[in-house]
Amino acid sequence: xxxxxxxxxxxxxxxxxxxxxxxxxxxxxxxxxxxxxxxxxxxxxxxxxxxxxxxxxxxxxxxxxxxxxxxxxxxxxxxxxxxxxxxxxxxxxxxxxxxxxxxxxxxxxxxxxxxxxxxxxxxxxxxxxxxxxxxxxxxxxxxxxxxxxxxxxxx
Numbered sequence: 001x002x003x004x005x006x007x008x009x010x011x012x013x014x015x016x017x018x019x020x021x022x023x024x025x026x027x028x029x030x031x032x033x034x035x036x037x038x039x040x041x042x043x044x045x046x047x048x049x050x051x052x053x054x055x056x057x058x059x060x061x062x063x064x065x066x067x068x069x070x071x072x073x074x075x076x077x078x079x080x081x082x083x084x085x086x087x088x089x090x091x092x093x094x095x096x097x098x099x100x101x102x103x104x105x106x107x108x109x110x111x112x113x114x115x116x117x118x119x120x121x122x123x124x125x126x127x128x129x130x131x132x133x134x135x136x137x138x139x140x141x142x143x144x145x146x147x148x149x150x151x152x153x154x155x
């Protein structure tokens with residue numbers, strides 16, 4: 001029998017902000033990894049998105065849910081372009097297979113999101129460029145936290 005997943009707690013305001021990779025975004029987006037759930041391929045993060053920032057084109061391989069806690073997010077180009085415009089406080093659901101050619105933030109914004117499955121970042125002709133799932137975010141976060149520990153050790 002498999003063991004039960006251990007419960008976790010994250011004090012969000014005490015976690016450092018990590019830069020979200022510029023290869024996957026523009027404009028200085030930062031993030032905090034809150035949880036990974038390998039048993040479901042899930043991961044949860046909190047994002048800080050400065051005015052003018054955006055995520056590069058991607059496809060959700062599994063569903064996701066978000067809560068916009070601050071600001072505005074134009075999902076799939078925003079309401080004026082056939083997508084959604086989320087205004088805080090707001091909730092959104094992304095279905096498996098949802099394609100986002102443009103998700104941008106016209107004002108300083110923050111949101112919490114849980115993903116079931118990876119995101120596939122794509123080129124303009126929909127060719128996969130990067131697959132980002134729980135293993136990749138866990139590895140990126142661990143590397144970031146190690147770099148922070150090294151900075152503290154050197155100080």
